[in-house]
Amino acid sequence: MDALVAVYGVRPWNWHTRQPPFHVLVGTILSQRTRDEKTDLAARAVLERFPDPASLAAASLETVEALVRPANFYRTKARRLREAAAILCRRYGGRVPESLEELTALPGVGRKTANCVLVYGFGKAALPVDVHVHRIANRLGLVRTRTPEETERELWEIVPDRHRLLVNELLVKHGQTLCGPRNPRCVECPVNALCSAGSGGLKDEGRAQEARRGRNGRDSL
């Protein structure tokens, strides 16, 4: 497992479809706006102590907060995790529901997290489109969309179904490494020539400055 982490960056909470849905749910909530390393620490800590919804729901908030500490938004996430676990016990007999609607009704679970559970937990066909996928797909000119949900639909149309998840993850990796929100490293980019957003980094200066002007602490295209 650690070798897989080292080589591919895969994590125990999402590394393939046999991972228990509850683990994926916990790990993915913890991963929101949080780097993989810190997500990993928090997810291992929580799941080792509370491997099922019943034990997590019964835990004290202080205990969960302490375990979730390495992740960002740890107070909010600890509260949501415990509430979600309680709902799983109360309404679903301690199981994780398998529909997008039921999942997004859980606290802390939006469209992206729900799709992660469907894909990595249940092996269903779904596309967890995050900010990276949304940004990169637009920069490359694969889609022209306003929201990640639109990007999700558009990618379904232009990528063959057997390749969608792979393409999705590759776009994430590209966004995490070379093609960040503010300063894309176009000179080093292997798909520079195919990109409609900037060639040779020229158009990037303009867009980077534009993004900087947009100033409210949030990410933008």
Added chain:
DNA sequence: AAAACGGGGGC
């Protein structure tokens, strides 16, 4: 459509 949540690591 913004703002709040929320804090450490990188440069």
Added chain:
DNA sequence: GCCCCAGTTTT
């Protein structure tokens, strides 16, 4: 010091 982080919820 500013940028970045596999988002979601509330104003």
